[in-house]
Amino acid sequence: ASAYEPADLYRLAMVTDPVVAPDGRRVLYTRASFDISSDRRQNELWLATLDAEGRLLDQRLLVPAATSAGGAVFSPDGSRIAFVGAVAGKPQLFILALADGIARPLGTQKTAPQSLAWSPDGSRIAFGAQVDAKPLEIGGMPAKPEGATWAPAPRITEELVYRRDGAGWVTPGAAQLFVIEVATAKTTQLTSGDTDQINAGDRIEWTRDGRSLLFSAYRGADADLRANDADLWLVPAAGGAATQLTSAPGIEASAALSPDGRRIAYIGGPDAPKFYAMPELWLMDAKPGAGAVKLSAALDRPILAAEWAEDGRSVLAFYNDEGVTRVARIGLDGRVQRVEVPRIGGTRLYLPSSGGGFGYARGTFAYTSAFTDRPAGLGVARGGRQTAAIDVNAGWAAGKRAGRLEEINVKSRADGRRVQGWLLYPPDFDPAKKYPLILDIHGGPNTDYGPFFSVTHALYAARGFVVLFTNPRGSIGYGEAFANAITGAYPGQDHDDLMSAVDEVAKRPFVDGRNLFITGGSGGGVLTLWGIGKEPDKFRAAAALRPVTDWALQTYISDIGAVTWKYWLDGKAPWDDPVHYYNRSPVSLAAKWKTPTLLVTGESDFRTPIAQTEQVYGALKLRGVPARMVRLPEAPHGMGRPSQWLQSNLAVIDWFEKWRVK
Numbered sequence: 001a002s003a004y005e006p007a008d009l010y011r012l013a014m015v016t017d018p019v020v021a022p023d024g025r026r027v028l029y030t031r032a033s034f035d036i037s038s039d040r041r042q043n044e045l046w047l048a049t050l051d052a053e054g055r056l057l058d059q060r061l062l063v064p065a066a067t068s069a070g071g072a073v074f075s076p077d078g079s080r081i082a083f084v085g086a087v088a089g090k091p092q093l094f095i096l097a098l099a100d101g102i103a104r105p106l107g108t109q110k111t112a113p114q115s116l117a118w119s120p121d122g123s124r125i126a127f128g129a130q131v132d133a134k135p136l137e138i139g140g141m142p143a144k145p146e147g148a149t150w151a152p153a154p155r156i157t158e159e160l161v162y163r164r165d166g167a168g169w170v171t172p173g174a175a176q177l178f179v180i181e182v183a184t185a186k187t188t189q190l191t192s193g194d195t196d197q198i199n200a201g202d203r204i205e206w207t208r209d210g211r212s213l214l215f216s217a218y219r220g221a222d223a224d225l226r227a228n229d230a231d232l233w234l235v236p237a238a239g240g241a242a243t244q245l246t247s248a249p250g251i252e253a254s255a256a257l258s259p260d261g262r263r264i265a266y267i268g269g270p271d272a273p274k275f276y277a278m279p280e281l282w283l284m285d286a287k288p289g290a291g292a293v294k295l296s297a298a299l300d301r302p303i304l305a306a307e308w309a310e311d312g313r314s315v316l317a318f319y320n321d322e323g324v325t326r327v328a329r330i331g332l333d334g335r336v337q338r339v340e341v342p343r344i345g346g347t348r349l350y351l352p353s354s355g356g357g358f359g360y361a362r363g364t365f366a367y368t369s370a371f372t373d374r375p376a377g378l379g380v381a382r383g384g385r386q387t388a389a390i391d392v393n394a395g396w397a398a399g400k401r402a403g404r405l406e407e408i409n410v411k412s413r414a415d416g417r418r419v420q421g422w423l424l425y426p427p428d429f430d431p432a433k434k435y436p437l438i439l440d441i442h443g444g445p446n447t448d449y450g451p452f453f454s455v456t457h458a459l460y461a462a463r464g465f466v467v468l469f470t471n472p473r474g475s476i477g478y479g480e481a482f483a484n485a486i487t488g489a490y491p492g493q494d495h496d497d498l499m500s501a502v503d504e505v506a507k508r509p510f511v512d513g514r515n516l517f518i519t520g521g522s523g524g525g526v527l528t529l530w531g532i533g534k535e536p537d538k539f540r541a542a543a544a545l546r547p548v549t550d551w552a553l554q555t556y557i558s559d560i561g562a563v564t565w566k567y568w569l570d571g572k573a574p575w576d577d578p579v580h581y582y583n584r585s586p587v588s589l590a591a592k593w594k595t596p597t598l599l600v601t602g603e604s605d606f607r608t609p610i611a612q613t614e615q616v617y618g619a620l621k622l623r624g625v626p627a628r629m630v631r632l633p634e635a636p637h638g639m640g641r642p643s644q645w646l647q648s649n650l651a652v653i654d655w656f657e658k659w660r661v662k
């Protein structure tokens, strides 16, 4: 058996997006992998068939990678599947009849349909999609002669968010709600307006009589400024005016109708001047202006998704809890009962964050099933017991040696708060030897790390580093107060939490105290640069990946600038209180920086744009601190193509090796 190596990324597979058929006897899932020739992620759609006890009978490939299938949903009778694929690079809606396995295109779409929802009788499908508008142009230009090779047209905008990370430069237009008839492909646009009329990626729900559609939208012209706002709307499926069901400032979204259609469970919460808006589960009558009650108060955890139980007496909620994802049954009185579904795995792959996916119908749960030494597979559970498992990496893992993963809990030096974390050991760890230690800090900052496999940590460990990763305050999964403990102070005591973990682990005899390293991405890059400013003598070298370095710059040029100043910088605007912004920015510590520092950022990162990386690189070089900048062409915040992720990982290893005391 061999240790993890970079090319393994192209040999791995991962299960995502499980969907259970209405009869509870079949599961659709996506098998994602990375193609070494095209250097791109590819998705196959698979169908697993179960017996009455939920045991696996067989599985088959439904849609090969070439179609790039996504968003698949079963028809109400379970005989067909609707999904969105791509034909010659253009989005295409398909219907696949399970009887013959043939995927037939339905209609033509200019932009990608999102959130497909079958009508109860299976005759129509609702979806959200953008309707493009004419781009702004500069008047008076001479006509371009036929076949001329002029410079590309300018990009002109009057929007606040004119580029979105991952999606790129924004095409003007508005998201609208559509219904397509499955027999004829006749398509009707149900909403209209110059601004988004629907949150196109959010759940769309048919009323039980098939006459109306329930969806979320924030329809104000100031939508770009209102990141934490969404209301519920109901519109007749045959066309007509939409009725607004909720209007409170805050998020009412992901609405699910009860089986009798009389109540709505939704996810969100009121807008508040605090760092983190924890998504909660709410219940209301399906009537305009009906009051809502919070169902998940006793859980005090972020709700990721929710489905009604068939009897309409409880809601099954998918939530984050101390680094992992769990399922709870929440009664309509708010009583919480844990559902024993074995460990649900995250599907971020590059980093060990929780999350993942789950589907439910007729007592069958399907979920992304977690491992510490390989990416997620498919798990199926019934009656609180795992009944089937598909491990898409079994063959690969059999030839690999993985390091041990250990949970640790330390007390923060700031106030004694418990900080949870994990240590990943090198595969051939020998406690009698000394090892360099890498602290890897997650971003968000309201996300988490958990006890899962990740490409990044597997590579670091395989190259002989012990990897420490923790959930400092600001992380989710430890209650709303913990996630909001950085309100007014980010960075602040989160730094103390991280240093407490490093100090505790550094006491262990196998840690080489001369070789402590610090790294992190995005929000983790913030804390990395903060860390080497606050503790200039602690770390041998640092690697800040796609960091925020200057909160004023971030507010002005990031695609989430409106979130930054309203929620992360205490509602103070950079022009009103530049000192507040400066004091919270890692670049304010530049005079203390002396640790050799690597910077890695995508040149198309529109979340933490590369101007900030350039700022820090300039400061380090001007000060004579050893620094290296790695720029990944065309890569967004998530670091783009698989090889670009590997470049980022290997750049960190190279840098730490260069500075390691031998």
Ligand SMILES: CC(=O)N[C@@H](C)C(=O)N[C@@H](C)C(=O)O
Pocket: 442, 443, 444, 445, 447, 521, 522, 523, 524, 548, 560, 607, 608, 637, 638
């Ligand atoms: C909300 C958000 O995008 N935050 C970024 C600044 C961030 O920290 N992202 C993390 C999750 C990352 O690793 O990219």
